[in-house]
Amino acid sequence: MGEQVVDLRSALTILRRRRAVLAGAALVGAAMGVGLVLDNPPMYSSTTQVLLPPAQDANGQSIERDVATEIRVASSEAVLRPAGAHLSPVLGARAMSRQVDVMAASKDVLEFTAEADNPGRAESMANAVAAAMVAYVQDAASSLSNAEKAGLQERQQTLEKSLTTVNAEIEKALARKRTTNPLSAAGRADAAALGQLTAEQANLSLQIDRVKDQLSGSGVTADAQVIQSATPAARPSAVVRFGVPAFISAMAVMGLASAVIVALARRDQRLRLRDELADALGTTVVGSLHARVPTNVAGWASLLGNYAPSTVDAWSIRQTLRQVMGRGRTDAQAAEGSEGAIKHPDSLTVISLSEDMKGLSMGPQLASYVASVGVETRLVAAQSHESAAALWAACGHLIGGEVRPGLTVDTHDRDDDEAELTVVLAVVDRRDPELLELPRTAATVLAVSAGSATADDLARLAVVADDAGYWIDGIVVADPDNLDRTTGRLLAGERAQQAALPMRLTGLPGGATSHRGSKRRSEQDPSKVAGSVSDLRRRRKR
Structure with missing residues (x-):
């Protein structure tokens, strides 16, 4: 569980560090979505609803309707094909299935939603599929076979033709009767014929009604009906x-x-x-600064002559010098300087890796600031690398005079040096590090920027420094990661000895089981435990 939490936190830290990239990816994705809509605009949709008749078994008893089956039927070719045939242009069942969606608004109501690229087409499609569903339900509910229905329809047509013929004869007989003497033989014959035709008309009408009843009343107790015609087509x-x-x-x-x-x-x-960084090199971080990286010779000269750090960076430089002065001047010796002078060793070597321009700027920034507060400082550009050519060129132009009051620059150490602080710069190749004959100083620090070096880079440098007789007293981190909540002041072994902070969920020390926690508490001095509890209560009251 702990490893998963740590892994999640590291992943979130990585993503927060790359939030600009994620923002760019989100913008690209949004643009792709908009482009997709422009290329394939959404279609218009229209909806109809059909009320199904009550579900009954063969004996006419009501049964529970299977909604899933009704939806499958409404989406089948038996409904969609005749619906598509009534459209112009005609659509096949497969095309209809892609453009018509069927759902159950309730157990007895089916809802058809048709989509098309224009409003009229969507409404026509919705009405057609609803009408096709009504027709299918009526056909399915009929007790007659197709052959029987065809025979009845043919008989109905024959009877209707015969009725038409009889009606025409009746009209003729009535016309003759109006012009003939009813007492004559012709009049009596027309009257008799008219009676027979009238009886035949009544018989044919009765037979036609019986055939219609057979066609329309063949076991159907109730019809499906459209309860909502196509709604006005719209799109989002x-x-x-x-x-x-x-x-x-x-x-x-x-x-x-x-x-x-x-x-x-x-x-x-x-x-x-x-x-x-501290664990990789086996020494602590003594300071963290924001780097100012010039890009040319004039920029480096300006940095040396005009550098003015922020209050936070100024205090960090003071703390850095104070922490590495154990091999240099004592507090009493530092106090002998001018009023307000900061405590510092008498000499300091600043090593940086090639191609790490932020780490390279730490030495010049430190020397320039210390000189600005009244400490006679001398910057020695001792060991160069091609990546630091601009800085070395700037130092070469500044030799022989004060860059700013209290700061001088040289390329080698001098025996007659009267500076209070000598800062020696050395740049080594990260892949093939080598330390040349450098002036011996009271302390040595490594200046490295966050995310610029691997553990292998630092290990190679540490081995070379150890072979040359240099001990790295501390690390100065340039531009620490803004998500970094560590300090580098304690090494891994020292951090392991510290009591773990309570976890947010459990309130127990992280990584410690209840058994170990109880044992650790039992080994504590009771007076110390009581004192810590009382301190905690006082803090809560405040």
Whole structure:
């Protein structure tokens, strides 16, 4: 559980460090979503509803309707094909299935939603599929076979033709009767014929009604009906049309970018945290500064002559010098300087790695600030590298005069040096480090920026420094990661000896079981435990 929490925290830290990249990925994803909508605009949709007749068994008893079956039937070719045939242009069952969605609004109501690229087409499609569903239900509920229905329909047509013929004969007989003497033989014959035709008309009408009853009343107790015609076709608003796809696409691209960033970061061996840098080199972090990296010779000259750190950085420089002065001047010796002078060793070597421009700027920043507060300082550019050519060129131009009051620059050590603080600069190749004959100083620090070096880089430098007889007294971190909550003041062994802080969920020391916690408490002095409890109560009251 602990390893999972740590892993999640590290992943979140990596993503927060790359939040600008994630923001860019989100913008790209949103643009892709908008482009997709523009290329494939959403269609218009219209809805109809059909009320189904009560479900009955063969004996006419009501039964529970299977909604899933009704939806499958409404989505089948038996309904969609005749619906598509009534459209112009005609659509096949497969095309209809892609553009018509069926759902159950209730157990007895089916809802059809048709989509098309224009409003009229969507409404026509919705009405057609609803009508096809009504027709299918009526056909399915009939007790007659198709052949029987066809025979009845043919008989109905024959009877209707015969009725038409009889009606025409009746009209003729009535016309003759109006012009003929009813007492004559012709009149009596027309009257008799008219009676027979009238009887035949009545008989044919009765037979036609019986056939119609057989066709329409063949076991159907109730018909399906359309209870809602096609609604006015509409499509989502512009906010929904563009906003939803843009959001989904942005989240998808950002998720993919997050996975790639975390995967690449797992393979990145560069050290970013101060505790990691301290553990890799086996010495503590004595200071952290914000770097100011010039890009040319004039920039380095300006940095040496005009550097003015922020209050936080100024205090960090003072703390750095104070922590490494154990091999240099004593507090009493430092107090002998001018009023307000900071405590510092008499000489200091600042080593940086090649291509680490932020780490390279630490030595010049330190020397320039110390000179600005009244300490006679001398900057010695001792060992160069091609990546530091601009700085060495600037130092070469500044030799022979004061860069700023109290600061002089040289390229080698002098025996007649009267400076209170000598800062020696050395830049070594990170892949093939080598320390040349450098002036011996009271203390040595490594200046390195967060995320610029791996543990292998620092280990190679430490081995070379040890072979040359130099002990690195501390690390100065340039531009520490803004998500770094470590200090680098304690090494791994010292941190392990410290009491763990309570966990947020359990209130127990992290990484300690209840057995170990009880044993550790039992070994404590009771007076100390009581004192800590009373202190905690006093703090809570305040």
